Amino acid sequence: MSCFRQSAQVAVARRDDRVFIAQLLGNVVVLQGNATIIWDCVNGSSEEDIVRRVAARAGVPDRDVADEVRVFLSSLCQDGLLIAD
Amino acid sequence: MTQTEWAEHEVAQVRIELAHGVVQLLCDSRRIDALHIKGLALDPELRHPGRVSMDVDLLVRPPHIATLRAALSEHGWQQTGHFSTGSPFEHAENWHHETLGHLDLHRLIPGVGLPPDEAFDAFWGCRSQTPIAQVDCAVPSLDAQALIVLLHAARSHGDHRSRLDVEHVWRTADVTTQRRIRDLVGTMKAEVAFAAAVGGLEDFRHRPDYLLWKVNSSPDAARTTEWRARIKASPGIRSKASLAVRSLQVNRDHLRTLRGREPSRADMVREFMRRLSLATREITSRRGRS
Structure with missing residues (x-):
């Protein structure tokens, strides 16, 4: 996992x-709202952990945010802002 | 400050913060030794209320400058000013990034008498780290930061900000801190510029760089006086002659900034004639006074 x-x-x-968030080339990504919550939850956590924590902070069931979180994590990885170990 | 001004100010500060972090990451990736000086990198203890920064100032180990230039060019930065045209001290060159704003790349600190390599070693030897934009940035020691602020104030023609800096960093410092800073002044051979900032410059009338600091610390120095001071402070005959010729040459970088476009040949000729006429008027008015 x-x-x-x-x-x-x-x-x-x-x-x-x-x-x-600025990368070496100077392109800047701005996160706001739920995106910020996800960014703050990532450090060293698995996808399931992140889904659980985001859902808890938003006060909704895991399943309501799971797809959105997965897509977002994937896009951050593609942009080189997150690393999946 | 209106809400719009506040928002613009905040955006500018975010941009500068990110620029510090990105430039440090570039330095780390190329093993470049660089110290973040002034601005956001300044210890909060040394910032007077309302002190804002407009750009990133970086003091780079002189042999590493070429590597940093290459790294900046590869990462979207454009050089907008050169050492020879930036200031009377030829100490910094200017870079600009469309998103991250301005960077001043320093090869030396004006007022420090040690050779640039030795001065960098001295600053680097007692550096510390401060996080900016979640990146550990190398900064000079607290005393060295105070000295750098004071030396900058010494060449700011007595403007409002520099007066506040001297008040905050020097006059309100306790005796022990002042003694440590004075010791550092001795180590860095920065006595003349330091005196131009905190007082006592007349004790150095015999020094070749006295006039240079007199001119740069005074609010109403004429341009020819500044060039005479540079020529006097310059060490060799060859260097003096080169400076004398350049004093009338047109600064293309400066003209580009003023015009907002690449200056044409006609612009350069007009500027040269303007300088020549200005220099003649300054010399004539001096003769009239004497």
């Missing part, structure tokens, strides 16, 4: 509920 962690090759700034 994969565990996810934030890439060490990004710079991260926070303002209120927003997370700004």
Whole structure:
């Protein structure tokens, strides 16, 4: 089972509920709302753990967020912002 | 500050924060020794309320500069200014990134008398780390940061911010801190510039760089006076001659910034004539006074 962690090759700034992530080329991704919650939950956690924690923070059942979380984790990995070990 | 101004200010600060982090990551990836100086990298203890930063300032180990230039160019940064045209001290070159903003790449700290390599070694030897944008950035020791702020104030023509910096960093420091900073001034051979910042510059009238610091610390220095000071402070005859010729040459980087486009040949000629006429007027008015 994969565990996810934030890439060490990004710079991260926070303002209120927003997370700004810059890669080496200087392209910046801005996360807001649920995306921020997911980003904060990833460090060293499995997909199931992340789904559970996001659902708990949103106050909804796991199944309601599972698909959304999986898709989002996958896109962050594709963009090189997350690493799946 | 209006809400819009506040939002713009916040965006600018985020951009600078990210720039510090990204540049440090580039340095780590190429094994480049660099210290983040001033701005966001400044210890909170040394920042007076309301002090804002506009760019990233990086002091780079001189032999590593070429490697950093290559890394920056490969990662979307463009060089917008050169050492020879940036300031009377020729200490920094300027880079710009469309998203991350401005970076000043320093090869030396104006006012430090040690050769640049030795000065970097001294600053590097007592560095510490501070996290910026979740990246560990190398910064000078607290005393070295204070010295760098004071030396910057010494060449800021007595502007409002530099006066606040001197007040906050030096005049409110306790005696022990001031003694440590003075010791560092001695180690770095920065006595003249330091005196230009905190007082006592007239004690150094005999030094070749006295006039340079007098001019750069004073609010109303004329351009020809600044060039005379640079020529006087310059060590060799060859260097002096080169500076004298360059004092009338047009600074293409500066002109590009002013015009917002690449200057044309006509722009360069007009600027040269303007400088020549300005220099003539300054010399004439000095003769008129004497």
